[in-house]
Amino acid sequence: MSEHESPTIATTVQTSDEAETARTVRTTGRSVIESRDLSVYYGDEQALQSVSLQIPDKQVTAIIGPSGCGKSTFLRCINRMNDLVDAATIDGELLLDGTNVYGDDIDPVALRRRIGMVFQHPNPFPKSIYDNVAYGLRIQGITDNLDERVEKALKRAALWDEVSDQLDKSALDLSGGQQQRLCIARAIAVDPDVLLMDEPASALDPIATSKIEDLIEELAEEYTVIIVTHNMQQAARISDKTAVFLTGGKLVEYGDTDQVFENPKHQRVEDYITGKFG
């Protein structure tokens, strides 16, 4: 299955000592992702203006802001999905575990194997439920214990009980909310370090949304979750940290969610949160 690319990137090469320290540091809320003066341009248009922030390990970080403020762009910088857009150019650094993911020796394909992504609209492949979850494993050449891994991912995504007897059915026959949980299962089946979610509940009804929100809170026990949302109540409910982007791709405020929502430092953030614009 893995034809041409080596599955490791520079950051995954750790000696056992380093891994040990990494684990102890993580429990103290070390930051896994850090952006330094990150700017993104689509052609002549600037989508992000030197954004610097540190995202902590195993917590939910929400990115909120009005449409076109660059929050999705920032998210897509983390796993280099912007590489797929020809016209995008990126300045600055984005560090994953201290390694710049825009470094010359970084393979974006290997990077994306450590960073799962869930998109705005549920986008399961037109294959069976099983094949969807097994997709990431298969492209990485993992063929042993496939059934177990698929079951585990579906259980963690809280979908197993609903689909355990119909794994051969097409994923497109599921409801929208089930499809989105399937996409989450697909992303976590390969056991990534970070989970990026781009407005994962915006296309779903309230019941499906609340299921996804519960799931995100559970997932934060094992993964670093970064979620973009335009729904401020959602951000307030589920996130530990909140970053507020405002028009023009500027990071205006970043801090603990309680502080950002109850006592924002900037007047414009307060206006946005209280619904005066956006």
Added chain:
Amino acid sequence: MATESEDVDQLRRATGTQLRRLKGQLFEATLLGATLTGIVSLLVLFGQIGFDAFRPLTASAQWYLLYFGTLVTPTAAFTWYARRNPAVRTANAKAFAVVFGALTVSLLTYVVADSVSPYDVLIFLLFGTIPPLLVGIYGRVTEERTYTGPAIPVATVVGLAVAALLYDVLRPLVGIAAQWIAYVGIVTLPVAGLLGVVVTRRWSPRRGVIAATGVLLSTLLVAGGLLGIGIDPSFWVVLFSAFVVPVGYVVGSTVLTESDGRTGVLGPFVLVGGVLVGATLERQLGIQGLESFLRPTLLLNSWDGLNASNAGVYPQIVGSVVVVGFMMILAFPVGISAAVYLEEYAPKSGWGGRLATLLEVNISNLAGVPSVVYGLLGLALFRNTLGFGTGIVVSASGTLGLLILPIVVVSAQEAIRAVPDSLREASYGMGASRWQTLRNVVFPESVPGILTGTILALARAIGETAPLVIIAVATTTYTPPRGLFESATALPLQIFAARSSAMPEFRHGVVPAAAVVLLVLMLVMNATAVVVRSRYERDD
């Protein structure tokens, strides 16, 4: 209350409503008129050709009554019955597909191999399939797929090249065997292998081996039996392996496993049986049937320019099939690869992007270039530059391939573009490489669309006349092409030539009959593609 009724009144009698509605109705009527004009003109045209080809007035009333009783009534009744039960309908469709699909494949295989020489086909088939098969099996066993994947096409090409180099040595060696043994190699072995794989996947490897061996042994038994009574078994080996075996497998497994729909497999047999019973009774009772030129001799005989009732288009049919078949091999891989490159790999911005756009615009324009111009291109390229002989299969296939290449590229591009970007993003987001995304997501999704484009391209190529005239393909040959570098003709050319015959029975009898044959040939090719396409869609 007063205001409310006023509002309602306003709704009913708003100014200009009547006029607007009239305008709308007129517009709808115009559209309907345009649609009907097109359909009626086509019906008249085909009606005229059909009338000349079938000559429906020559048959007696008894003939119509006979076939109404043996063919139309049972088929209609069965169709009506099958439509009411989805399981029966599915089984019916499956049975029809396998009966007519297998019949087409076995006849085409035999006809082509017979004209080219079964020994040649066997040599190239063996050398073209065994090396890649071995590489694939090696990859399976060792799980070393990094190199075996790309090595499979290389092995195919190398195998074919080796076969071409060693041809002079191999040909006499293979030629020792009787012809029917070559057909066993061409048809029976692949069918046995395929059936073995299918049965293995569905049940177990043990049964797969039994099935494959069974096919081989029963074919040999049939051949032996025919040899015993002094008949050359070549044709029957092909018919048995490529028609009886697949039909038996599909019909048998449907009857055994699908208890709800098992009666559906009778569909094609009702149809064929009706024709056979009708034909037998027609002969036995001496009923006056259709006196048309559309009869077996037309399909089996060579051309006879003097005697219309003896004229046949067998070499022309084989020529068309060989030319178009080789054209597919030449043009489809190139066209689909170009489409994949332009859609998935070509840069979208900068100078590279501009170049790609320029290329795409030009390809779209090429799709509309008159076919005569492609004929001139083919003449310049194949005859004058490469020095190929006049009117040979490769030149004809190459010219037609150039002609349909833009159509293939454009339609394949559209099919690939129709795959939603969200699926590509999902795949890339999982850490898939471009090739993995292409193979696992983009390609399976776009295959039905690509096949639709190739159907259009095929339909265009099989009817093309002008470019073949320009590259000096013979209008009449009396034998089918013996190889790729031999002269061949195509059915439309023969129709074109016969049209200017001095004898009216050619102009009004053989020509429309041959035109119907051409249409049927086109329909068979299209139907094959449609079946393949619908299969892919169902698998998703």
